[in-house]
Amino acid sequence: MKKNNPSMINAWCMYDWANSVHALVIVSSIFPVYFSATALSASGTAETNFLGIHIKSSVLFSYTVSASFLITALLIPLCTAVADYTGKKKNFMKFFCYTGAVSCMLLYFFTKDTLTAGVFLFGLSLVGWSGSIVFYDSYLPEIATEENYDRYSARGFSMGYLGSVLLLLFNLSMILAPQFYGITHKALPARISFFTVGLWWILFAQIPFHYLPAGKSAKKKAGNWVFNGFAELRKVYLQLRGQPYLAKFLSAFFIYTMGLRTVMYVATIFGATELKLPSQSLIITVLLIQLVGIAGSYAFAWLSGRIGNIYALMIGVAIWVGICMGAYYTTQASEFYVIACMVGMVMGGIQSLSRSTYSKLIPENVPDTASYFSFYDVTEKLAIVIGTFIYGAVEQLTGSMRNSILALLLIFIVGLVLLYRIPSRKVYHFQLETNKN
Template structure:
């Protein structure tokens, strides 16, 4: 149910309505694609990429401190709530996003990302606590599919306001998008109360010392890193995960901007395309869970990364709307499937005797956040230097190829993590 609650942010704020509204508002405010960001001229699409990079860099720096306190005190759920409310409230404040508040809204968007990504760290760490290992693939996929389904319901409502504002008595065409941002925050907070009620509180390690806690999180990350040396396949998986996540998550954040800026697609077409991605993604999550049961997690991940390579190649040559829609459907099939399978695979590789799963998932999520930082920065930098998003797509293609090579180093077997880590 937390996937149901928070996925509206990924869909409405990150992937569909906000990027389109941001791009359109910037064009109206500055008369072109280039903005004035505190005296620095920068394209709106590049600023969007850099904002994502900055938000996830902040999360990567802050999360180790929070997980240290969560592990020492058992207050994992409290931190999950804090980041949830931080993200949701900033979404609600985006209701005031106009051409006069565009720079402030960039910061609100960044803070909403910090809240979303921070809460996911603690949410992910619950998986080993609430499920047995043979259930990881199925439950992880179920969470992503619930997220897709819930976010689609809210997007349909928001889309109805945008396409038929007169039905709701709205005369200002900008209001429906701003109401959409507000509804994301309300939806997020409302449905998050269900997991907050039923998820167990974390069990602390009894070390509730006040001194030295500030650096405990980084010590825990160092400890996990040291333990990786004793678990070679887990280390190899994280290396591959870091690389292919750079490409995967970057595509998720910039796809709509690409369609709007490079292909000049109309706003309603872009939003409907994102809606289609979510519906296909529900099927894709379960398909990859089934595929992992047939050929093993690693081979299933390799299939997904190979498809992503094809997506990037296709996007580079895409010039028509129909081609973009075909690519969007393909993205939907592999987007959620690869994410849910990655989370499940990591859960399987964590040692059985690990009491503080928050530390291990902190390492996993810091790895993911840094991958997003690097990926979105590379994408924005290549566009800024070359002036073309298509060159940025080529850079992502190279990243996916490297990720596939790293996955190839890991044996794929339908076994549990203690067999993989011992190499048996």
């Protein structure tokens, strides 16, 4: 297959456009606010009864995220093994996409009376979203050459930000001016928003599904495919011993992802529960993060071209350390907005650069990139599981989200130290050329 084909690259980027509405509307903005307002006790406190367990709604939210990504981490190796065996990678991408999208659409029925079902649907939407991403990411080395990884990865994230903002603006118009749409029920605009996420996701996903190749020829493997997925992970893990830079990067990626992705899932809950910010302010704040994130993705792609991926990632993680310090002392809405702008600048940039950096470090001529990205994805999902669990557990034990922020601060510091151990490939190649001359 010819690489760097503009039509193929644009079609690949359109999956970011399609699925990013889940990250914005369901994970970061409207759903967390709706969840906080719905999961209240009879006395109006931020507590609820879930499966007979009395728990704070914010802790339940964190634990749901943890459980969902743990399930994904267990499923992905099995699914990539089947995809490798059958040569139908795109079919698995479709399966997870439709699972997540339909779950979002069913959240339309999420009310106080259907809290348990709503929590499970939210978790299932996370499984569908995260499961589809591993197959989506694995296409990058197949459709692009290494010098374009940073640029195309940034383009995908930027398109995701832009597309999700457009849908959020429409959803915000329903929430802020329901009478314009003839809506009289107070909770209905939010529930319609959940439905539109699933519809948007399915419709725009048809573009990459049409253009992307189905997958490479099937590999006839001996043994049961149920165990082949974990065997592939073990194979990749053993190969890491001969690739010290890749192993060190994955260690650092695992740690700083704990903090980064946890912030993505709990930032709105923090604003609603700890700072008591009104719903409209929280949603507009998240919208601001997305707009700044578009510039941030391209800024980090440019920065990596000047100083190398590793140094650019170090700058991003160092900024995250500052964000956590600022968030710990935040008490005013204006301070929260400043922190949100900083989050937007580095969130998309680090995610985009992490994906492209890993693509660069994968050995050349690897016959199956899905196996390597399965390892990458499982690493990311386990980081989210541990990060969100730590956040929820610290809050549950201490009674304060601010203490959870301190835990994230320590996580980012460790991630920064681990990145420092990795030499920048840009500097490394420059030194080699200098020595030759």
